[in-house]
Each structure stands twice: as C-alpha cells, then as structure tokens.
Amino acid sequence: MVHEIIIRDKHRCLRCRRSNNLCVHEIIPKSVCTDWKREDNQITLCSKCHTEIHAGGALNYVEELKELIYGSSIRNKVYSGL
Numbered sequence: 001m002v003h004e005i006i007i008r009d010k011h012r013c014l015r016c017r018r019s020n021n022l023c024v025h026e027i028i029p030k031s032v033c034t035d036w037k038r039e040d041n042q043i044t045l046c047s048k049c050h051t052e053i054h055a056g057g058a059l060n061y062v063e064e065l066k067e068l069i070y071g072s073s074i075r076n077k078v079y080s081g082l
C-alpha cells in the first residue's frame, strides 16, 4: 500500500522531483516535537534527499521543507480551479 503522503505529493520527491526510492520524512523529528504525526509535518522525499537532510541535520531543513509542502498545495489549488 502506498503511503497517503506519497499520494498527496503525487509520487515524487517534493525537493528534487525524482520519483524513485520514495519515502516519507517527518519534517520535525518525533524526538523534538510531540505533535509530529500531523499531515503537514510529513513530506515525500527520495532516498537521496532524505539521506542529505538527515546528514545535514533535519532541523536545518524545517523551513525549506514546509515551504515545499505549502507551495505545492497552493499550486494544486490553482490548477484544480482551471
């Protein structure tokens, strides 16, 4: 079964748009935030971006990743209105 977050993100990494080796990343790690299991805290990433983000420290990417989610949901609304 494909994860609902991957479906929301249209089966691609929101960061680099690849569509292979996808996984779901928690933007704010469970260890830091008790409210982590929210839909807007989860993002589809490929394994390459996922590894990079964890190697660079997940908290350093919080703003960038949230922007990717909100940017794409705004675009989806615009397209569905056409």
Ligand SMILES: [Zn+2]
Residues within 6 Å of the ligand: 013, 014, 015, 016, 017, 018, 045, 046, 047, 048, 049, 050
């Ligand atoms: Zn990627």
Ligand SMILES: [Zn+2]
Residues within 6 Å of the ligand: 024, 025, 026, 050, 054
């Ligand atoms: Zn992760």
